[in-house]
Amino acid sequence: MDRVRVSFKKHVPLGLLFVTFVLLATIPFYVQPYLVILLTTIFMYIIITVSWAIFSGPTRYISLASAAFFGVGVYASAILGKTLPLPIVIAFGGLVSFILALFIGLLTLRLRGMYFIIFTFGVSELIRHSLLWWEANITGTVGRWVVVVDHTTVYYVMLIIFVMALLITYLIRRSRLGLALRSIGEYEESAAHIGINVTALKTITFAISAFFMGAAGAIMATRWTYIDPHIAFSPLFSFMPVLMAIFGGTGQIYGPVLGAAVLAYLEEILTTKFPYYYMLLFGIILIVVILFLPHGLVGLVQRWRKGGSKRQNANA
């Protein structure tokens, strides 16, 4: 992909990234299994959030279909896991989600704003309820068993998907596709008038974001071992990435990563110690962020940096 000069600065040195990656890659060797499992869950949220932000970040179309794409991957894994090797199952999970997203994307050509949001939610819920009805009435058994995979493998697969999703985010951002998507998000009609094929670009980006969600779903299913429509297509998988991305801030690549990491970790702690409080806390965090931190943690970091350079200039 080609490079486009962008107006925001990149401030994460390559060396730091490399060290972090090595750290994450070798963690299973010197850390408790419980932590590996925790990290896997956090990666799941990060992947869904980062993927969500690939499309919804620049275009400002809030998609609530994440549960559909994730769930499709989960079910692909459950259905195919017994007969196909793991890498194929994961690729398949991603691919089916990709196709579903293409289909949904082409359907929603004319829907914008609120209509798009409720439509994507409606589709997710329709899939969930239809599958539930199908299992209850046609096949007779609700839910399925999934082939078990050891937690270290699951961790590494998640890590790989995470790196890929982050890489794609970076590449798109710096490419002309990224500029086109941001133009669409700023003013879609103008974007169309300067030659951007809005429909095609929206749809393909939507599908790319779905691919990673599906892949993540496919591998997560093996962690849960038993899945049913409520687990696979839970509306929380649609709401959480939105919350996490807003909290982290969509202005920079690390925003969704940070937002998802913090909130996923918080959720883990809270659901074990104070299960009756985590929704309350998340709700308060969301409202506080909307009111006072519209650019999320990224905005906070940028303000702090500006304050730092101001202080430097004042002293110079």
Next chain:
Amino acid sequence: MFVAILDVVIGGLIMGGIYSLIAVGLSLQYGVGRVLNISHGEFIMLGAFSTWSLYTIFGISPLVSLVICGPVMFIIGFLIHRALFQYLRGKSESIGAFADSSLLASFGLLFIIQNVALLLWKADIRGYSYLDSSVNILGAIFTANRLVALLFAVVISLAFYIFLTRTRLGKAIRAAAEDPATAQVMGVNIHRVLAICFGLGALMAGFAGPLISMMYEIQPTMGLEYTIIAIIVVVLGGLGSITGSLIGGFILGLIGSIVTYFDPGLSLIAYYVIFILLLLIRPTGIFGK
């Protein structure tokens, strides 16, 4: 055969009455205030649970609770709008940005209210029996509470319709919905009208909650499903049309009743299918602009 039809039709009207109420509430909040209040169902849930508590602890009739819950919800809604959504409106750089941020804020409300309910009432399913004697209408059998619920729903809807068309405040609301800028120029206090509209939306939820609790079992997670149904009815009736929401509610209720007759598990699916088809083919709904 005739009894079956009567069963379905009256059953549909009963559900429709509730659907109309909650849809009108949401329509007011969205059509005028431009807030898609995804926590609407949580207000309904609060109304339902308050009624349950008042009945099981103090023996207060749900019909009396209705008169209490409605206004209380109105006040809560009004205050929330003033404190939260009005502030957001001032801070947003465009209508689109406000729509997004208010939707997200209402998500936050959903989480908070549902959690509060979980803390107060725990996660169990609750119910109580009130006016559950059977009434026979030409062969179709209904419990009295359902018929009373229908009666109240219709009366409230009618009263509200008269309010909107005959009173000064009602006309101000309709003016603000049509053309906020002009309305403001004509002397309508837009900020107060918007807050009142949001409060009225909560009022409808406050009325619907007790009625629902009379007929069904309730649990703290019940809210979202009602919010979705309200959204579907509003889209069906047409965004911005109160009449549309009223009529749409009854239409959806009837459809639900018909589908339930054949397979209860399919009713929600039927709603979603209708919803998606509407958005694809005629997003403006029946009466929308």
Next chain:
Amino acid sequence: MLMLEGKKVMKHFGGLVAVHNVDFGINQGEVVGLIGPNGAGKTTLFNLISGSLPTTAGEIRYKGEKITGLKPHQICKKGVARTFQSAQTFAGLTVFENALAASLFGKKRAISVPDAEREATELLEFVGLSTVGAVLARDLPIANQKRLEVARALATKPELLLFDEVMAGLNPAEVARAMELITKIRNKGITLFMIEHVMKAIMKVCDRIIVLHHGSKLAEGTPEEITTNKKVIEVYLGE
């Protein structure tokens, strides 16, 4: 050569007739004005030409080729560009990025990023915005936002340019500068079709003027013919 041709163009919105049976023709190199009272259907006509809205009936041809029914990005790539009544710049992007996006996507053939960057720089200079390249579009004063819209439209290398009230909201000095820019564009060989309310400018700059009223064509002719046309004077008090 006939650059743009409209035959019996109609647009209905339910019961409301916005554009009714309008015929028009624009020749290459011309500067044609489109005037009429508010609500006459001028912007709607532009929306029909640029593909923003579908026609209810009638045909629009660009260089002989039918463009009714095409999508805006397709029409843009053929060589038709437009600006909007309220400056619809990419508010959160920088001035440079606005122009760059148009350079990258607006032409029939894809071009490389370095070439697009060079073009964008040249264009910003052409319209006089080279000093504010790094400024966010939303932080520009209205006059500069309009210039940015012009730069963006020019970046797509159009042969026909539709200007929708470029001069609205400008003070007399800014209007004069805008007119200079229009002359510069005209000298580049680009055909101009412009909606305007600023009468002085229209009369000075246009070869021909079309007058719309209630969606129909009321009159058409040179500026002198239009200013002396009884029907036009009745309906539309000029300055």
